[in-house]
Amino acid sequence: xxxxxIVDNLKPTFSEGGxxxxxxxxxxxxxxxxxxxxxxxxTGAHIRDCNDMKRTMIVVVVALLPALLxxxxxxxxxxxxxxxxxxxxGLLKVLPIIVVSYVVGLAIEFGFxxxxxxxxxxxxxxxxxxxxxxxxxxxxxxxxxxxxxxAVVFGKEVFGGTGMNVFNPxxxxxxxxFFAYTPSISGEKVWYACDAxxxxxxxxxxxxxxxxxxxTMEAFLGFIPGCIGETSTxxxxxxxxxxxxxxxxSWRTMLSVFAGGLAMGCLFQLTGVVSYPGWWHLVVGGFxxxxxxxxxxxxxxxxxxxxxxxxxxxxxxxxxLIRVVNPAYPEGMMLAVLFMNAxxxxxxxxxxxxxxxxxxxxxxxxx
Amino acid sequence: MSxxxxxxLAGPFSxxxxxxxxxxxxCSALAVTVQLxxxxxxxxxxxxxxxxxxxxxxxxxxxxPARIRIIVQLVVIAALVILVDQVLKAYVYxxxxxxxxxxxxxxxxxxxxxxxxxxxxxxxxxxxxxxxIGNGLGYGLILVIVAFFRELLGSGTLLxxxxxxxxxxxxxxxxxxxxxxxxxxxxxxxIVGCIIWVHRSRNKDLQEK
Numbered sequence: 001x002x003x004x005x006i007v008d009n010l011k012p013t014f015s016e017g018g019x020x021x022x023x024x025x026x027x028x029x030x031x032x033x034x035x036x037x038x039x040x041x042x043t044g045a046h047i048r049d050c051n052d053m054k055r056t057m058i059v060v061v062v063a064l065l066p067a068l069l070x071x072x073x074x075x076x077x078x079x080x081x082x083x084x085x086x087x088x089x090g091l092l093k094v095l096p097i098i099v100v101s102y103v104v105g106l107a108i109e110f111g112f113x114x115x116x117x118x119x120x121x122x123x124x125x126x127x128x129x130x131x132x133x134x135x136x137x138x139x140x141x142x143x144x145x146x147x148x149x150x151a152v153v154f155g156k157e158v159f160g161g162t163g164m165n166v167f168n169p170x171x172x173x174x175x176x177x178f179f180a181y182t183p184s185i186s187g188e189k190v191w192y193a194c195d196a197x198x199x200x201x202x203x204x205x206x207x208x209x210x211x212x213x214x215x216t217m218e219a220f221l222g223f224i225p226g227c228i229g230e231t232s233t234x235x236x237x238x239x240x241x242x243x244x245x246x247x248x249x250s251w252r253t254m255l256s257v258f259a260g261g262l263a264m265g266c267l268f269q270l271t272g273v274v275s276y277p278g279w280w281h282l283v284v285g286g287f288x289x290x291x292x293x294x295x296x297x298x299x300x301x302x303x304x305x306x307x308x309x310x311x312x313x314x315x316x317x318x319x320x321l322i323r324v325v326n327p328a329y330p331e332g333m334m335l336a337v338l339f340m341n342a343x344x345x346x347x348x349x350x351x352x353x354x355x356x357x358x359x360x361x362x363x364x365x366x367x
Numbered sequence: 368m369s370x371x372x373x374x375x376l377a378g379p380f381s382x383x384x385x386x387x388x389x390x391x392x393x394c395s396a397l398a399v400t401v402q403l404x405x406x407x408x409x410x411x412x413x414x415x416x417x418x419x420x421x422x423x424x425x426x427x428x429x430x431x432p433a434r435i436r437i438i439v440q441l442v443v444i445a446a447l448v449i450l451v452d453q454v455l456k457a458y459v460y461x462x463x464x465x466x467x468x469x470x471x472x473x474x475x476x477x478x479x480x481x482x483x484x485x486x487x488x489x490x491x492x493x494x495x496x497x498x499x500i501g502n503g504l505g506y507g508l509i510l511v512i513v514a515f516f517r518e519l520l521g522s523g524t525l526l527x528x529x530x531x532x533x534x535x536x537x538x539x540x541x542x543x544x545x546x547x548x549x550x551x552x553x554x555x556x557x558i559v560g561c562i563i564w565v566h567r568s569r570n571k572d573l574q575e576k
Contacts, residue, residue: 140542154557158564179548182547184544
């Protein structure tokens with residue numbers, strides 16, 4: 001317990017009256033990061049659970065790892081490398097993006113927490129990893145920094161921090177880059193970590209000539225160009241299994257996003273709008289990533305069970321609708337999730353109202 | 368100028384700013400601030416209109432029955448806006464074309480009628496004129512701040528002059544790119560929000576409970 005002792009020895013310095021008491025939030029963040037807090041609620045009812053927010057967030061990070069590790073490999077694979085070379089090349093390319101995202105985001109989080117005298121929120125542990133995974137590998141680092149700062153300040157802190165945000169901060173960062181620096185996140189060059197290689201993504205193929213451009217197995221396993229962490233549906237499903245097994249993400253949301261996307265894809269196929277099979281949409285682009293890691297965000301998705309089904313179905317359907325109908329946006333998942341983030345509270349409101357009406361009806365005969 | 372009159376003139380710059388405190392005239396603040404030059408012209412036009420409509424309505428305040436005052440105000444404002452529009456077309460035609468309908472829409476700018484109703488109808492001409500100038504310039508101040516950031520970050524220029532060198536841009540082998548979001552009105556709203564944020568945190572008495 002050497003570490004515990006060091007932390008305990010440092011504690012008075014940062015507590016009230018100590019020399020560095022103005023850094024109390026920062027110290028608290030590191031202490032609770034290292035050890036589960038031993039304080040309990042002293043009055044009223046409370047639930048005993050060894051799991052807290054930090055441990056929850058760590059599980060999400062673990063669930064992201066398969067997709068991230070595959071992303072490292074795919075970064076190298078896409079420029080013609082194989083085996084360990086490809087993985088190492090990808091690691092060196094992607095690591096700076098992750099570092100920038102964490103450093104910028106955490107600096108702002110710590111700054112705000114310190115200024116407000118709050119505890120540092122845990123949410124950025126996940127957001128900081130999500131942001132690099134939905135960026136193209138060729139993105140300039142300063143854009144990652146600007147987008148992260150925008151997402152944390154305007155997506156989260158102005159609303160009051162983690163738990164109060166209307167929109168998913170990681171997707172907001174991507175949306176910012178998408179609308180502010182469009183050439184850096186679309187087209188045929190940015191998906192490759194090497195200037196000499198270029199090629200359309202599967203989604204661009206689908207939008208222009210109605211083919212996948214790759215075999216469906218390649219698309220499912222993820223050997224296709226795309227954002228760093230989004231290409232491999234297989235690796236994302238491993239993450240989904242972890243999230244569902246630990247009970248952290250909602251299976252209702254995940255299932256209904258896939259169902260909504262599939263239904264919409266099949267509808268377009270049956271009506272002859274597109275010539276390719278509808279389920280292709282589920283394995284290309286960021287669909288699986290959005291369904292598993294973005295739509296399930298506990299803060300911004302619907303809170304009621306019925307609401308989760310409704311929001312999930314609409315997210316999936318909307319994503320495919322944007323992909324097919326709007327040629328300017330080959331990828332619709334980001335906009336679909338953000339749009340449904342905005343509508344989720346409304347859906348929840350009507351679900352709750354409907355429930356109240358239903359139960360009121362039950363009351364009437366008793367009169 | 369007495370200190371009271373000076374307050375009418377200077378108040379709208381900060382503590383009683385029409386855009387960030389009274390939240391009036393937001394629409395045009397979003398529409399005409401992509402570049403600095405149209406924003407400045409717009410600011411001056413609105414200042415002229417608020418100043419003289421305030422003055423005229425203050426002079427007429429004894430003679431206009433309360434029931435038809437709105438229609439009289441509209442006639443005065445519309446006449447002034449048409450004058451401003453013709454002057455802009457005569458002397459700064461390019462900017463006038465850029466501003467397009469927004470010059471005409473000064474008629475609907477909430478600040479103009481708001482100041483007549485709230486101030487000019489109950490005050491003497493001289494304070495009313497000062498109040499009009501103050502509010503016009505207070506509105507213009509916000510417009511210029513927003514346009515400064517939008518033009519600098521969105522186009523890399525200021526008043527049409529290149530500030531960020533060409534060689535910095537990615538197309539020329541550099542590292543920089545303009546923020547395309549700055550050219551969209553939503554970003555103007557976010558900038559106005561930031562100005563309000565800074566302003567409120569410096570003026571504690573304006574903070575809502």
